[in-house]
Structure formats: structure tokens, C-alpha cells
Amino acid sequence: MWRFIHKWGSPKWFYTTTGPWLPWLWSAALILLIVGVVWGLAIAPPDRYQHDSARILYVHVPAAILAQSCFAVMAVSAIIFLVWKIKIADIAAMVMAPFGAAMTFAALFSGAVWGIPTWGTWWVWDARLTSMLIQLFIYLGVIGLRASFTSRDSGARAAAIMTLVGVVNLPIIKYSVVWWNTLHQPATFSLDKAPAMPASMWLPLLFSVLGFYLFFAAYTLTRTRNQLLKREARSRWVKEIALGTGKAS
Amino acid sequence: MSSSDHSRVSLRRAFCSVLKRELVLRFRRRQELAGPLLFFALVVVLFPLGLGPEPQRLAELAPGLLWVAALLAMLLSLDGLFRNDYDDGTLEQLMLSPHPQAPLIVAKVLAHWLVSGFALALFSPLFSAMLGLPWQQWWAVAVTLALGSATLSLVGSIAAALTLGVQRGGVLLSLLVLPLYTPVLIFGAGAAQLALQGASIAPQLALMGAMLAIALGLAPWATAAALRLTLSD
Numbered sequence: 001m002w003r004f005i006h007k008w009g010s011p012k013w014f015y016t017t018t019g020p021w022l023p024w025l026w027s028a029a030l031i032l033l034i035v036g037v038v039w040g041l042a043i044a045p046p047d048r049y050q051h052d053s054a055r056i057l058y059v060h061v062p063a064a065i066l067a068q069s070c071f072a073v074m075a076v077s078a079i080i081f082l083v084w085k086i087k088i089a090d091i092a093a094m095v096m097a098p099f100g101a102a103m104t105f106a107a108l109f110s111g112a113v114w115g116i117p118t119w120g121t122w123w124v125w126d127a128r129l130t131s132m133l134i135q136l137f138i139y140l141g142v143i144g145l146r147a148s149f150t151s152r153d154s155g156a157r158a159a160a161i162m163t164l165v166g167v168v169n170l171p172i173i174k175y176s177v178v179w180w181n182t183l184h185q186p187a188t189f190s191l192d193k194a195p196a197m198p199a200s201m202w203l204p205l206l207f208s209v210l211g212f213y214l215f216f217a218a219y220t221l222t223r224t225r226n227q228l229l230k231r232e233a234r235s236r237w238v239k240e241i242a243l244g245t246g247k248a249s
Numbered sequence: 250m251s252s253s254d255h256s257r258v259s260l261r262r263a264f265c266s267v268l269k270r271e272l273v274l275r276f277r278r279r280q281e282l283a284g285p286l287l288f289f290a291l292v293v294v295l296f297p298l299g300l301g302p303e304p305q306r307l308a309e310l311a312p313g314l315l316w317v318a319a320l321l322a323m324l325l326s327l328d329g330l331f332r333n334d335y336d337d338g339t340l341e342q343l344m345l346s347p348h349p350q351a352p353l354i355v356a357k358v359l360a361h362w363l364v365s366g367f368a369l370a371l372f373s374p375l376f377s378a379m380l381g382l383p384w385q386q387w388w389a390v391a392v393t394l395a396l397g398s399a400t401l402s403l404v405g406s407i408a409a410a411l412t413l414g415v416q417r418g419g420v421l422l423s424l425l426v427l428p429l430y431t432p433v434l435i436f437g438a439g440a441a442q443l444a445l446q447g448a449s450i451a452p453q454l455a456l457m458g459a460m461l462a463i464a465l466g467l468a469p470w471a472t473a474a475a476l477r478l479t480l481s482d
Contacts, residue, residue: 082474130431134428134431137424137427137428138428138429140424141421141424141425141428144421144424145411145412145415145421145425148412148415148416148418148421149414149415151482154414154478154479154481154482157478158411158475158478161407161411161471161474161475161478162408162411162425164471165404165407165429165471166428166429168429169428169429172432
């Protein structure tokens with residue numbers, strides 16, 4: 001267990017080990033995204049009541065799921081960074097924050113566009129919508145807090161603490177459709193029940209969600225590796241890679 | 250002093266002396282003491298000017314208006330929670346004390362709440378009357394404000410400690426704090442609104458009490474971690 005953590009904490013080991021994963025991750029993410037989105041937006045049957053406008057589902061739901069998952073992963077990284085002082089966890093949390101903010105915005109925006117044909121309004125002060133908006137502000141707060149410190153280490157620790165405090169909003173979003181009687185419908189997917197829609201509709205959604213997750217993983221890994229090179233630019237193993245002399249490349 | 254001298258000071262005495270010091274300091278700086286109240290009064294005055302003076306409509310909106318005004322007044326006073334002690338080095342001494350840091354932070358936050366949130370709750374009947382609330386509802390606004398502002402002080406102390414080392418952290422402080430304040434605002438203003446309609450507000454008060462208990466249990470530790478971070482720079 002400890003050796004495992006030590007290995008993952010070593011920048012060089014992390015960089016050389018994850019390198020070969022990247023092509024696989026990116027190609028799997030792109031294939032799943034294309035399959036899910038094309039199937040959902042063009043091939044899947046239109047909804048009986050909402051017709052073609054329901055197709056926004058295939059983008060809206062994955063974006064909303066990612067907006068919350070991303071924050072949960074950031075919180076786990078924050079714990080790893082605060083407890084074991086593993087730099088890679090902090091870099092991962094740093095590159096995930098803008099991604100999560102973008103996903104939150106995408107979920108809010110696609111929800112607003114979807115709201116016009118179905119609810120007749122693009123915004124209501126509904127519990128789910130409001131808590132998502134607050135999630136966006138929490139993302140911006142974490143990003144802003146990190147940026148406002150001149151010392152990188154202080155900024156990293158401050159952002160980690162703020163991420164852990166911001167976790168309180170996740171259950172509020174999750175259960176906002178259960179606790180309050182809202183306009184927004186309850187969750188589409190759950191682990192313990194069969195989906196309420198036909199396979200021709202939930203299958204592309206599943207592909208789309210998995211594609212978003214893989215895209216998130218590939219994006220985070222790529223950016224983490226780049227940041228790692230930047231931060232470790234003075235170390236020998238980075239120079240070896242840059243010059244193409246080391247075994248590491 | 251040797252460490253044996255420190256160990257004779259019990260945690261309770263340390264808590265009381267921090268609390269006493271905070272209150273004495275705050276009452277000596279009268280201008281800062283009046284700050285949140287004056288701000289609260291000014292914001293409340295702005296609403297009838299902006300919304301029009303019809304008493305019926307003002308009374309309907311009053312619980313929400315009072316809550317938003319109190320929340321902003323609390324936000325304004327947050328920066329002063331640790332600022333002076335940080336500048337003159339007292340904060341470092343506090344963190345170096347042999348006692349656990351969380352209870353001492355609770356003492357500081359308690360002093361902050363007494364002069365901001367609790368004082369706002371005490372004066373809120375005056376403003377309730379000005380906004381035309383029926384007198385039966387004054388207590389509901391005051392009770393929810395007193396209970397909710399304690400949570401606001403505790404949660405705000407985390408963000409105040411995090412932004413302590415940041416130059417011109419004012420906007421950042423609001424960005425960090427206001428999203429976390431929304432649940433308290435929802436239940437606080439909601440309870441006061443319910444009281445206006447004559448319903449029982451016991452469930453809302455219980456929920457706000459639960460939020461206060463969670464904040465009291467977790468926020469001081471987060472604040473202590475943030476203060477250690479700020480002081481280690």
C-alpha cells in the first residue's frame with residue numbers, strides 16, 4: 001500500500017507510466033463520444049411529447065453528471081494532497097477546476113436552451129438550477145483563490161481546503177430534486193432500478209456519459225503531465241526527456 | 250514561561266480569556282463595532298426607496314430583505330475577524346498556544362457573532378417595524394437571524410482565514426462566502442416568511458440548528474488549517 005502511494009507520488013514514475021495510456025484513453029473517449037452523440041442526436045427515436053428537443057438530454061445529462069463528478073474527484077485529490085503532500089494530486093485538482101466549471105456552465109446553458117421549448121422559460125429559481133449555479137460560483141471561487149496567492153504552495157493548500165468546504169454543495173444538488181418539489185425531473189439513471197426509457201434511448205445516453213467520463217480522464221491526464229513537466233522543468237529527468245537522451249523517454 | 254506553567258491554564262480559562270480579550274478590544278473600537286449595524290440600517294433604508302413605499306408590499310418582502318441585508322452586513326464584518334490580530338502578530342501567539350486551536354477559534358468567532366449577528370438580531374425588531382411587519386412577526390425575524398448568523402460567522406471564518414494573506418481579497422471573500430451562505434438564507438428567510446403567514450416555524454428552526462451544529466463541529470478545524478497555512482507563509 002505505501003509503496004503504491006510512493007510510486008504514484010513520484011513525478012518521473014507517473015510521467016513515464018501514464019504516457020502509453022494516453023493514445024488509448026483519447027481514442028476510446030472520442031469513439032464513445034462520437035457514437036453516443038451521433039446516435040443520440042440523429043438516430044435515437046424522438047420523445048413522444050417533447051419530440052426532437054428531448055435530444056438535448058444526450059449532452060445535458062453527461063455535462064451535469066461530470067460537473068458533480070469532477071468536483072468529487074477534486075475533493076479526493078485535495079485530501080490526498082493535504083494528507084500526503086503529493087504534488088501530482090494538487091496538479092490534477094488544479095487542471096480539473098476549469099474543466100468542472102466549463103461542464104457546470106455547459107449543463108446550465110444546455111438546460112436553459114432546453115427549458116424554452118419544454119418549460120416555456122429559460123430560467124426558473126428551481127432548487128436544482130440554483131444549486132448548480134452555486135456550484136459554478138464555488139468552482140470560480142476555488143480557481144480565484146488559487147490564483148490570488150503569490151506562493152504556489154499556499155495557493156494549492158488554500159484551494160484544497162476550499163474544495164473540501166465546497167463539497168457540502170454536492171449532496172444539496174443531488175437531493176435537490178428529492179427534498180424540494182421542483183420543476184426539474186428526478187435523476188435519469190440509478191444503479192438499483194431499470195431505466196424508465198427504452199433501450200434505444202438510454203443506450204446512447206450511456207455511451208455519451210461514458211464518453212464524457214473518458215474525455216475528462218484523458219484531458220486531465222494530458223494537462224497534468226504537461227503541468228508536471230513545467231513544474232519539474234529544472235529536474236534531470238525532464239531534461240533527459242526533452243533532449244531525448246534518457247531511458248525515460 | 251516553562252511548559253508546566255502553560256499546562257496549569259485550563260482550556261476553559263484560555264477560552265474565556267480569548268473571548269474576554271476579543272470583546273474588550275471590540276468595545277474599545279467603537280467605530281468598527283457600529284459598522285455592521287450602520288450598514289444594515291443603510292441597506293434597509295435603500296429598499297423602500299428602490300421598491301416604493303407601499304406598506305403592504307414592503308411587509309410581504311420584509312423577511313427576505315432583512316435577511317439579505319443582515320447577510321451582507323455579516324459579510325462586510327468578516328474581514329475584521331482575524332485582520333487586526335494578523336497584522337500585530339497576536340494570531341501567531343494564539344496558534345502557538347499549547348491548547349487545541351479549534352476551541353480558541355470558536356471563542357473568537359463567538360465574540361464576532363455577539364457584536365455582529367446577535368447585535369443585528371437584537372436591533373432587527375426596529376427595522377421590522379420600519380418595514381411595516383406586524384409586531385407578532387418581529388420575534389420570528391429576530392430568532393432566525395440570531396440562530397442563522399451564528400452559522401454564518403462560523404462558515405465565514407473559514408473564508409476569512411483563507412483570504413487573510415491575499416492582497417485586496419474583498420471580492421474573493423464574497424465569492425467564497427456567499428455560495429456557502431445560501432442554505433442558511435433559504436431556511437432563515439423561509440422561516441420568517443412562514444411566520445408571516447401564521448405557520449409553525451419549528452421544523453425550519455430545527456434544520457437551522459442542525460446546520461449550526463454541523464458548522465460548529467467542522468468549521469473551526471477548517472479555519473485552524475487555513476490559519477496555519479496563512480501563518481506559514
